Amino acid sequence: MDLAQRAAARDRSFRDQGVTFSHAGEEWLFPLDLIPRLIPAAEWERVEEGVAQRVRALEAFLADVYGPAEVVRDGVVPRSLLTSSETFCRPAHGIRPPGGVRIHLAGIDLVRDEAGAFRVLEDNLRVPSGISYVVENRRTMARVFPGLFLEQGVQPVAQYPGLLLDALRRCAPAGAHDPVVVLLTPGVHNPAYFEHAFLARKMGIELVEGRDLFCEKHVLYMRSLGGRKRVDVVYRRVNDEFLDPVHFRPDSVVGCPGILNAARAGNVTIANAAGNGVADDKLTYSYVPELIGYYLGEKPVLPNVATYRLDDPDVRAECLGRLDQLVLKPVDGSGGAGIVIGPHASDEDLAAVRERVIAEPRAWIAQEMVLLSTAPSYVDDRLVPRHIDLRPFAVNDGERVRVLPGGLTRVALREGTLIVNSSQGGGSKDTWVLTSALHRTPDAEAEAFPAQAVRGTVPDLGPRNDQPQQ
Secondary structure (H helix, E strand, C coil), X not given: CCHHHHHHHHHHHHHHHCCEEEECCEEEECCEEEEEEEECHHHHHHHHHHHHHHHHHHHHHHHHHCCCCHHHHCCCCCCHHHHCCCCCCHHHCCCCCHHHCCCCEEEEEEEECCCCCEEEEEEECCCCCCHHHHHHHHHHHHHHCCCHHHHCCECCCCCHHHHHHHHHHHCCCCCCCCCCEEEECCCCCXXXXXXXXXXXXXXXXXXXXXXXXXXXXXXXXXXXXXXXXXXXXXXXXXXXXXXXXCCCCCCCCCCCCCHHHHHHCCCCEEECCCCCHHHHCHHHHCCHHHHHHHHHCCCCCCCECCEEECCCHHHHHHHHCCHHHEEEEECCCCCCCCCEEHHHCCHHHHHHHHXXXXXXXXXXXXXXXXXXXXXXXXXXXXXXXEEEEEECEXXXXXXXXXXXXXXXXXXXXXXXXXXXXXXXXXXXXXXXEECCCCCCCCCHXXXXXXXXXXXXXXXXXXXXXXXXXX
16 A cells, blocks of 8 residues: 555545644644654653653742742742733632642643754643644554554553543542543634544543533532533633633633632632643743743753843844844744744845834744754655654643653644644644553553543554454
8 A cells, every 4th residue: 555545544534533623714634644753762751851840840930920929029030021921810819729730731842953952942831732633643543554553662642631631630629539520612613623522522521611611609510411510620722811701801602700719719620720821921931941940940951942032122132133034923922823934034024023023022032043853744645854843742630740652743744834833734743752662561640540541551553453464
């Protein structure tokens, strides 16, 4: 079977399973490149260490800024970092979530620099997406290339939903002996609705919308055919501004009035917590190396990309003098929106971003151009190099930060572009983290998994097939 036939089999599988994303009002099959990305076990260990370190530091930062703000008092970050951030959530101040966890799920975007070393490009701590595509990519690759999994020791990814559910249940309010977990979605018209439905199904929890929930005496309930049912944990895929019309946008119809008060009373866990956006603000990103030293007393395992704070007049003047060499990013942007890549930008684009930076310097950062590493990709019936990045996912249950093996490798399928987002023509690869041991010892905590959790303690070997593989 050649690659063209396997590509057709991939597309049929994705179409049958509904593995799609929404863009411009249309449903598109999620692009999966047939050539997997391989990461050696030793290299992955460093990624695990660096991502977990970063999540721990940012968790401590969030607890601090929504509490005593000692990081400001000690001069590690300026108070203006918080007061000028549009994502700093004042209604969340003083809320102490169960287990002290605000970052239940994190997606940390990594790139390789010119020397081949991993660097952190940005942090995603609000509603990071992509887990469903990791699992579906692997399932489809196992069908399309069953023989390859017999030749390689590949760490499994089927346990992703189970590990996330386990972390959510462990962070339930005190006294919830059999926690009820729900996934809150904005609805079928959200671009990531496939992932919402996929994760709810895999975790065995209810998929709800705001109209399905209500609060009474600071307790959250779900409407059901059998009457109301108390909810202990909400894995929300609704942005802060729409989460609670009492505290945020009063015109929101996708959130639940009073849910933040219920969280403040300690009666429900919101995952991820409201207000996490201040920690993945791209200006905060520039301070993360200092935050790691301040909270953990360690040096960063994974360095940042060289970043410049444009609210400093001297730095801004220097950067404005070489815009054609830098990458300009809005601090609250996502999905690649608003990014201006200086070496690839027109004179008109550079002039426009110059005016915007001068008018509102706090809203932008500048970074040195990092030429993303490339990997072979199957495009238009041929193998060509395409730029890639990597989004490992980490789950935090209050006791341990687990970095899930593999993560989402995103690939810029369009020739010459560095934008890997699917909404702008990007796709993904199945990420194979290799292991030298075919039989890994299960974690001791695995026995505490709920019944819905998917066990995956040995490398993927593909579907069972007693017939010889071609």
